[in-house]
Amino acid sequence: MERIPILKMGKFLLVTIQVDLYDRLALTLEEDLIQMVHKTGARGVLIDISALSIVDSFMGKIIGNIAAMSSILDAETVVVGMQPAVAITLIELGLPLSGVHTALNVERGMALLAARMPEETDSEDVDDD
Amino acid sequence: MWTTTNQNKEQLSILHDRDVIICRNRIKEVAVKIGMGIVNQTKLITAVSELARNMLIYAGGGNVIVEVVARGREQGVKIVFEDKGPGIQDIAKAMQDGFTTGKSMGMGLPGAKRLVSEFNIESTVGKGTTIKIVKWKNG
Amino acid sequence: MTRNIVTALQENQDRILDQWVNQRELSEDFGGNFNSFDDLKAQSSELLTAVLENMTAENITDLYASDLEPLIEYVSGLTLSRAKQGFSPRETATYIFSLKDALLKVLGELITEDPKELYRSTLEISKFIDNIGIVSFETFIRGREEVILGQADEMAELSTPVIKVWEGIIAMPIIGTLDSARTQVVMENLLQGIVETESSIAILDISGVPAVDSLVAQHLIKTVNAIRLLGADCVISGIRPEIAQTVVHLGIDLSKMVTKATLASALRYAYGILQLEVRKAGKEKSNL
Structure with missing residues (x-):
């Protein structure tokens, strides 16, 4: 079965979604990611959707689920790189994804997560991987 | 009110969740061909995704018929979703934001309607549901 | 024949x-x-x-x-x-x-x-x-x-220019009525501008919008939400006193948006977020 690869980058996890996900693959991703957050004790999850040409209500729900579940495991979720057309469509659809953080790109997303964890020092994540 | 420009009707069956993606991609190609802008394209295929998935979840699948239509000088894409599922008892209720019988987020029908130019739904309990949508190139 | x-x-x-x-x-x-x-x-x-x-x-x-x-x-x-x-x-x-x-x-x-x-x-x-x-x-x-x-397309395009005012800040002045077709163009251009310039703050100046009713307010809220989805912030500026009055009289809730009276104050707010400071050159010298 196909799987979306999840990369560990320091105390964060990075998922880059390169293909349009069919529903079962999206559900698998949700499960894998939460397992991974638990296993690695990651403090943040970055989901890069810059390659996605659409986010429909199902995909929106998966993103919301990932954010809510991660939050229970004390990790924050940032969706990065959403295409303008996708953002406009999501708003029109009625899904503002209120529970998740957003950033323009992976770099900004990392910075956002790092800034939200001031109690920990930045030095450890550099050579962690 | 719709006039067919060519004999370019196409039919696709939705039987698995992967078919939803194939259907989306094909309709995107049609939209690109008539020169629809990226935002309207995205709105259209998002609506298609919602409606095709609804068919899959509630009726176990169905057919999608795609066609390029014209209204005067403007072109558009017309899509018909036909299923032989259980039908919808209360269409008015199903069109409300947040209403769901439990299998989805309840954004499908009303959300899809907001994303397209024209939306028409007919349903007979026990017989099935037919939804027709049109997205005009600049609509 | x-x-x-x-x-x-x-x-x-x-x-x-x-x-x-x-x-x-x-x-x-x-x-x-x-x-x-x-x-x-x-x-x-x-x-x-x-x-x-x-x-x-x-x-x-x-x-x-x-x-x-x-x-x-x-x-x-x-x-x-x-x-x-x-x-x-x-x-x-x-x-x-x-x-x-x-x-x-x-x-x-x-x-x-x-x-x-x-x-x-x-x-x-x-x-x-x-x-x-x-x-x-x-x-x-x-x-x-x-x-x-x-x-007509060209006019719509011309009437919604995206201006890069600073590294990371873009602004768009809106002149004329904001209907739903116009909102779509505004959103598209503004969001595209944010992605192209990698800006984290967008200022939407509505000094040139004659009136704000609940529909216009809804369009503004949509635009702000769409900008948030990209990962940027939006400030609405150029709110004239009459507009503030009608908004309150109509019971429109704009409290979830950042609103500023003038473009200058929006810019000051944006500098604050980016942790930038604007100072008089002479003053800085005398401090040295």
């Missing part, structure tokens, strides 16, 4: 052409628009060929017949090229209608025995050529419409 007559007309193509161009040459509006008599003859020959090749006993009464498409296409093309050469629609239509005289004259010479047939065929040819003239007119108008539509 019978097949025989159509065939007879086709066989007499040269005669019709001679008839047509000679009559054109004499007519007054054949002024400076054709470079030479040869040009006129070449173009007329092409059009006549297109007419006679595609016209059949069946489709002469049905302009929408699919086998007439090549002719319609040719006439459209001819109209457009003539329009570019500076012919007025009247001149092109007169030119096409003049073919009728030539066709009818030759027709009269071909049908000498049967006045009924001559009458019927004359009517059909008249109508057929009239329809071709209408096609030409429609093409002309369509060309104009395309220009108008193009200009």
Whole structure:
């Protein structure tokens, strides 16, 4: 079965979604990611959707689920790189994804997560991987 | 009110969740061909995704018929979703934001309607549901 | 019209052409628009060929017949090229209608025995050529419409400029009413601008928007939410006192948006978020 690869980058996890996900693959991703957050004790999850040409209500729900579940495991979720057309469509659809953080790109997303964890020092994540 | 420009009707069956993606991609190609802008394209295929998935979840699948239509000088894409599922008892209720019988987020029908130019739904309990949508190139 | 007559007309193509161009040459509006008599003859020959090749006993009464498409296409093309050469629609239509005289004259010479047939065929040819003239007119108008539509798009584009005011800050002044079509253009341009410039703050200045009702407010809220989805912040500036009044009187809730009275204060707010400071140069020196 196909799987979306999840990369560990320091105390964060990075998922880059390169293909349009069919529903079962999206559900698998949700499960894998939460397992991974638990296993690695990651403090943040970055989901890069810059390659996605659409986010429909199902995909929106998966993103919301990932954010809510991660939050229970004390990790924050940032969706990065959403295409303008996708953002406009999501708003029109009625899904503002209120529970998740957003950033323009992976770099900004990392910075956002790092800034939200001031109690920990930045030095450890550099050579962690 | 719709006039067919060519004999370019196409039919696709939705039987698995992967078919939803194939259907989306094909309709995107049609939209690109008539020169629809990226935002309207995205709105259209998002609506298609919602409606095709609804068919899959509630009726176990169905057919999608795609066609390029014209209204005067403007072109558009017309899509018909036909299923032989259980039908919808209360269409008015199903069109409300947040209403769901439990299998989805309840954004499908009303959300899809907001994303397209024209939306028409007919349903007979026990017989099935037919939804027709049109997205005009600049609509 | 019978097949025989159509065939007879086709066989007499040269005669019709001679008839047509000679009559054109004499007519007054054949002024400076054709470079030479040869040009006129070449173009007329092409059009006549297109007419006679595609016209059949069946489709002469049905302009929408699919086998007439090549002719319609040719006439459209001819109209457009003539329009570019500076012919007025009247001149092109007169030119096409003049073919009728030539066709009818030759027709009269071909049908000498049967006045009924001559009458019927004359009517059909008249109508057929009239329809071709209408096609030409429609093409002309369509060309104009395309220009108008193009200009409308351009105006929408021009009225929503994205300005990069600082590294990481873009602004868009909106002038005029904000309806849903306009909102779509505003959103598209603003979001595209954010992605292109990698800006984290967008300022939407509405000093030029005459009124804010609940619909406009809804459009603004949508825009702000869409910007948030990209990972940027939006500030609405240029809120005049009257607008603040109507917004409150209408019970519109703008509390979830960052709003500023002027573009300057929005800019100050943006600098604050980016942790930038603007200071007088002299002051800084004296501090050193």
